[in-house]
Amino acid sequence: MHLETEKQFNEIAQSIPYQTIQYKDVAITIKRLDQIHPAISGNKFFKLKYNFSQAKNLGYKGVLTFGGAFSNHIAATAFAAQLFGFKSLGIIRGEELQSHPYNATLTFAHEYGMQFSFISREQYRQKNQVDFIEQLKTNYPDYYLIPEGGTNDLAILGCQEILSPSDLQDYQTICCAVGTGGTISGIIESCQPHHQVLGFSALKGDFLTREVQQFTSKKNWKIIDDYCCGGYAKVTAELINFIRSFEQKYQIPLEQIYTGKLLMGIFDLVDQGKFPSKVLVIHSGGLQGRSSII
Template structure:
């Protein structure tokens, strides 16, 4: 299963808060596919190829009840001809949300485990590590194959002229791929969307190629209260950004990324004549958890 990247655009945008002398553009990975959106496909691509090469017929992966990774994996597995099992963190809800409904509708078997048991998901004694027909993909696609796929993100359009590359970080897989591919003159900046995410330093470093040359850093103060924490200010920012640019973003990743970018701009973080590339990692399905009419798109 392969996707053409032709529909992914590189959109230079202008807003009321961007100063002259600073250029900013969004790489629109959200345009790739309605369900296997954004960076999710890049993290799945080589994992699914490995499963096929190994003769596996089932994919097992992990995530929460609103996980973009779970939703995307369910659809990708159906399209590629794999059975799929999702190990879901937390008790089964009485009324499943849209993510779980979508995953089940595409044939994914959902196995709910307690939050305590979920911590042991990578224990080698777990049943799914002992099934000859099964390949296990870590939560969020966080492995070397996931990072390898994310290296392709910077090859879709010419990006060597950008001085800074900004991306939201959950597991850090996408950021690792970007760092591996970026030029020595580029600074790659990750915006963790989790509170207390200093562990990402090691998780990212473990996925970096020894020959990577780009500078990189994580800025930890832009999580907005923690993972999936939503404020009226964030909603207002997302709506205003859409009204000014016509670009929809999500409440978990790219919305917070752009809000962090605005804060950095206002702090004078970027030198004059900087060219900033921001990665739109998709995940718009996450907005479906909001009440209708909350967002302007």
Template sequence: MHIFSSETLPSKNQSITHSILDNAEIFLDIKREDQIHKDVSGNKFRKLKYNLIEAKRFGYATVLTFGGAYSNHIAATAAAGEIMGLQTIGIIRGEELGKDLEKTLLENDTLRFAHAKGMRLKFISREQYRGKTSLVFLEELKNEFGSCCIIPEGGTNDLAVKGCEEILTAQDNGYDIICSAVGTGGTISGIINSTAPHQNVIGFPALKGDFLDKEIKKYTSKTNWKLINEYHFGGYGKINKEGVEFINMFRDQQHIALDPVYTVKMIFGIFDMAQKGVFKKNTRILAIHTGGLQGIAGMNKKLKKKKLPLITIEY
């Protein structure tokens, strides 16, 4: 049985109790996708599932993908590749990180983990990285590394969306609203596709910008969704003191760790909207925990440099 066997159990839904929810008279459960697998958790498990199954089916020995220095996708691809018997290559944004690999691996938990799982790392400039989807650049990579299955940054493609369509199950039909953090748009697209007719989806982007609507529309024709852009805490990979304190409070009260890049922005947003009376009474909300807890160590290093409070949860 491999990691993506059909026998893999769906994640469990956990009820959240809090005075803010009680006062708003709404119900909130969290789908614990973060508990699917220690190293390949949440939406990364879902996105990689069919990509890696197809890679094996077509006889690829190597998978190549892209990401930043603290990328959940890079870490999960390295781990899943090792489990599946596939070689992995990570094209990493930031050529300066490759000048002293030993120092980089010592200081960066994500890249050290990926390297330990057998991933070969290639560091490129930010300018080069912006052209990561160009046919010319992809052809250069194929010439350098040979035949390989290329998965885009964040893992989003048709196969990833297919995997994310399995997040919701028949038992989730009792919810009125499904909430998801949004990065590249693949996860929420799969969720939207598998919603029941009476359900609506709210996405909480982890980054600034209005381009995500267009991305999501590439993968779904449904219109029962909207994005709330007010809770990104300054942009992708950013968090403030209020966000850190919320993560620590939530772990203390609910015994659930939230990641600082994606999930906290969604849960913080739901609580704030509930406090403002946005949701109708007796609304049943299901929020998807997309994992990403491996990024906590890296975020704490950034917070320490800025002399901000630290996240008191270690992965």
């Protein structure tokens, strides 16, 4: 690993604050990863840390990665690339977006130097296929490839650092949002058998369970997709109303893709009496994807 890059990552990380809120008879402590850094925040900080060290160590000049139009990973990668002297290229799902004005996430990434290649949804589904990856390596030989959402073995290694020793000592139930499965996999790997890890999915379907099973053999975890509002980046009036009410009461910012669904799910399970008296919730950031409708 390239220790200089790791040191740079650690230097930009601020002390991570905690904020405890009381909802009914449950103390919900939120670990504010969103406050690590203004741009490389949340779980993305931990996912990118060792990937950028590897890219530097192997002598790459740029980083190439994948994402949708609202991808927190795309935004964080663009900023980190400029900060550490890399070029960046985003393979973006949806060729029709090329003719549309950029949304807030893509605008942010582009302002920090990321170039885009917009491809069809059909092509995008090939992003993990060997032939597709090999063609990208041929076309962009100076670019280090980071998977969608940043999820690979190095990302999981980084995400094992999300929980501190005191977190593991003080809490038995730990909750986080789930997109590609990397963050929760790292959290699971850092936990002991007596911990329960609950992942609130931003997407519909049980495929994420299979994804996480590729990265861990532990059994003390569960993926919950009851609060995904129909799928990735989909919202409902109930979700928007919840976020507005939550922020007004607790002054903790959320967004509609991940953290809003996470907290809405937790509150509903508390209402059902299905939660212990205290839990730790990982706020995974991603606030640059926050919609103007909130």
